[in-house]
Amino acid sequence: MTDIGSHSETAQPRRAIAAVSVWHLRLRRFRRHRGGMASLFVLLLVVLFCLAAYPLESYLGIDSNATDLLSRYDGPSALHWLGTDEGGRDELLRLMYGGQISLLIGLLATVFGGMIGVSLGLVAGYFGGRLDSLLMRLVDGVIALPLLPLLIVLAAVDLTKLGFSSEFAHSGAAGFWRVVVIIAVFDWTAVARLVRAATLSVKERDYVLAARASGAGAFYLMGVHILPNIVTPIIVAFTLTVGRVILFESVLSFLGFGIVPPTPSWGNMLSNAQELVFTAPALAIYPGLLIFITVIATNLLGDGMQHAFDPRSET
Amino acid sequence: MGAFVARRMFETLIVLFVMSFVVYGLIGLMPGDPIDIMAASTPGVTPEVVAKLKAIYGLDQPLLLRYGRWLIAALQGDFGFSRTHSQPVVEVLAPALWQTCKLMLISFALSVVASLVLGVASALKPAGWVDALVSLFAFAGISVPVFWLALVLILTFAVGLHWLPASGMSNVGDGGLMDQIRHLALPVLTLTLASAGQFTRYVRSAMIETLRMDFVRTARAKGAGALRVIVTHALRNALIPVVTVMALSFGTLFSGALVTETMFAQQGMGKMIYDSILSNDYNLALTGLLFATLITLLANLGADLAYGWLDPRISLK
Numbered sequence: 001m002t003d004i005g006s007h008s009e010t011a012q013p014r015r016a017i018a019a020v021s022v023w024h025l026r027l028r029r030f031r032r033h034r035g036g037m038a039s040l041f042v043l044l045l046v047v048l049f050c051l052a053a054y055p056l057e058s059y060l061g062i063d064s065n066a067t068d069l070l071s072r073y074d075g076p077s078a079l080h081w082l083g084t085d086e087g088g089r090d091e092l093l094r095l096m097y098g099g100q101i102s103l104l105i106g107l108l109a110t111v112f113g114g115m116i117g118v119s120l121g122l123v124a125g126y127f128g129g130r131l132d133s134l135l136m137r138l139v140d141g142v143i144a145l146p147l148l149p150l151l152i153v154l155a156a157v158d159l160t161k162l163g164f165s166s167e168f169a170h171s172g173a174a175g176f177w178r179v180v181v182i183i184a185v186f187d188w189t190a191v192a193r194l195v196r197a198a199t200l201s202v203k204e205r206d207y208v209l210a211a212r213a214s215g216a217g218a219f220y221l222m223g224v225h226i227l228p229n230i231v232t233p234i235i236v237a238f239t240l241t242v243g244r245v246i247l248f249e250s251v252l253s254f255l256g257f258g259i260v261p262p263t264p265s266w267g268n269m270l271s272n273a274q275e276l277v278f279t280a281p282a283l284a285i286y287p288g289l290l291i292f293i294t295v296i297a298t299n300l301l302g303d304g305m306q307h308a309f310d311p312r313s314e315t
Numbered sequence: 316m317g318a319f320v321a322r323r324m325f326e327t328l329i330v331l332f333v334m335s336f337v338v339y340g341l342i343g344l345m346p347g348d349p350i351d352i353m354a355a356s357t358p359g360v361t362p363e364v365v366a367k368l369k370a371i372y373g374l375d376q377p378l379l380l381r382y383g384r385w386l387i388a389a390l391q392g393d394f395g396f397s398r399t400h401s402q403p404v405v406e407v408l409a410p411a412l413w414q415t416c417k418l419m420l421i422s423f424a425l426s427v428v429a430s431l432v433l434g435v436a437s438a439l440k441p442a443g444w445v446d447a448l449v450s451l452f453a454f455a456g457i458s459v460p461v462f463w464l465a466l467v468l469i470l471t472f473a474v475g476l477h478w479l480p481a482s483g484m485s486n487v488g489d490g491g492l493m494d495q496i497r498h499l500a501l502p503v504l505t506l507t508l509a510s511a512g513q514f515t516r517y518v519r520s521a522m523i524e525t526l527r528m529d530f531v532r533t534a535r536a537k538g539a540g541a542l543r544v545i546v547t548h549a550l551r552n553a554l555i556p557v558v559t560v561m562a563l564s565f566g567t568l569f570s571g572a573l574v575t576e577t578m579f580a581q582q583g584m585g586k587m588i589y590d591s592i593l594s595n596d597y598n599l600a601l602t603g604l605l606f607a608t609l610i611t612l613l614a615n616l617g618a619d620l621a622y623g624w625l626d627p628r629i630s631l632k
Binding site for chain 2: 161289
């Protein structure tokens with residue numbers, strides 16, 4: 001997989017043979033993918049935008065959660081750069097804090113769902129047989145479900161009936177983790193399928209067989225020999241999942257079953273959108289536009305990485 | 316073939332059965348129960364009365380027993396009474412189901428047509444400018460939050476241009492066909508744009524792959540016209556995987572319908588499920604969810620059958 005890169009390293013005659021790692025090559029290929037590079041840049045800007053909440057809040061000297069019913073729907077001003085929302089709160093700061101929540105949920109739910117998907121995919125692909133067909137039936141079943149209504153039912157579940165204390169059930173943290181968990185519980189099927197297929201193609205390779213012959217156990221083989229060799233499609237799938245999760249979070253919060261105000265998220269900032277359309281159209285645009293830009297950038301980033309990681313996809 | 320259909324029907328029933336139990340259990344975990352809600356809105360009710368009411372409606376029984384009773388009634392077509400509509404659930408559900416079918420089927424048909432045209436156009440010259448534009452459109456379609464797309468369309472066509480109504484299903488006192496179509500236009504447009512992106516990507520990649528096949532080159536070499544090669548030779552073969560993934564996306568389409576109906580105040584299944592969960596109308600929520608699952612399962616079954624019918628190389632067993 002390494003390139004004996006004498007042609008690219010001619011500037012250093014002393015190292016006549018310089019090994020170029022496979023990741024170096026992938027990075028090089030990714031850099032040539034304009035869409036991928038542009039979206040990486042956009043995503044960095046989005047992250048910086050969200051993190052700018054802290055310095056901006058202290059610079060302007062306002063509290064992002066302070067409501068002021070006398071100045072609802074104010075236009076942009078020196079103090080409120082994008083104006084104020086229905087509670088008289090600063091729209092720009094809420095967009096920044098809301099973005100932190102939305103991005104964090106996107107990452108966390110992807111990691112948790114991804115762990116479910118990777119483990120089930122590895123197990124199904126490696127052991128095969130009955131277990132495999134059972135797990136794949138489960139995947140088919142989950143894919144066939146109308147997700148959104150089910151997510152709503154799960155989000156409506158009363159945590160106190162599950163034995164949690166009433167104090168915890170109504171806290172902001174419970175609302176946050178609930179969204180992460182219910183999305184992760186459903187959004188692992190794509191990763192599971194992909195990991196299973198990749199495992200099937202790798203598990204009969206010679207180095208895996210050699211390791212098995214020298215006595216390596218099943219889970220050692222999966223973790224040490226199979227997983228590292230199928231990591232690239234997993235990275236791509238994770239990237240695409242982040243975008244999908246952000247969309248799920250936003251629609252759940254928009255419908256009132258996700259992040260609960262006063263904590264802002266890009267979705268719940270639009271929850272009274274039908275009213276906004278007539279009173280303050282700009283406020284109906286900003287949060288959705290940020291979701292749109294972020295998700296399209298993650299999708300294009302995933303596309304770019306796929307091109308970089310898979311030399312055959314050169315079309 | 317017959318055995319295959321029978322087995323798949325059986326599997327569909329199993330999934331539906333499992334779902335009914337899971338959803339029944341989940342609904343029981345939603346805040347309050349019907350009697351608590353009744354008690355909360357009736358001041359001065361004593362705990363003894365509440366306990367007695369619960370005993371009358373069997374709510375003090377264990378979950379499995381209640382589920383068993385519900386299942387027996389449901390199998391006889393009795394899905395209970397909707398608390399908020401004060402009507403049997405079936406009577407609330409039927410018109411909503413019809414409304415959703417209209418929305419979903421029209422949008423599905425339109426996005427299939429759009430994706431076929433766009434997907435084929437971009438596959439003919441990968442990396443050309445048409446392909447770049449179409450890919451951008453496809454990525455936008457996948458990435459846009461459906462509720463926000465609806466908002467933007469309302470802002471543009473209803474608030475800005477005053478062309479179409481922003482919500483509702485018909486104007487009071489009108490309700491003619493033209494009026495209904497005008498009210499359906501924006502919801503259909505929203506759902507079509509939201510699903511066409513994904514479909515276009517399927518068509519594009521399947522078409523690119525098929526156009527590289529030997530039989531396409533042979534057809535060209537034998538002098539078949541460009542249109543004939545593209546439509547009769549390539550597209551027919553490219554459609555096989557595409558049909559499956561399209562039918563599999565019915566669940567996603569239903570999620571989109573829920574959002575669209577809520578945004579445009581259309582009294583369909585999606586909005587009905589959403590409202591029933593908001594207002595703790597358990598029977599309605601449960602039955603609505605099961606019917607939504609049934610629709611997507613039937614679409615999947617249809618996909619499997621279409622797969623075998625389109626591709627004679629596959630024998631269904």
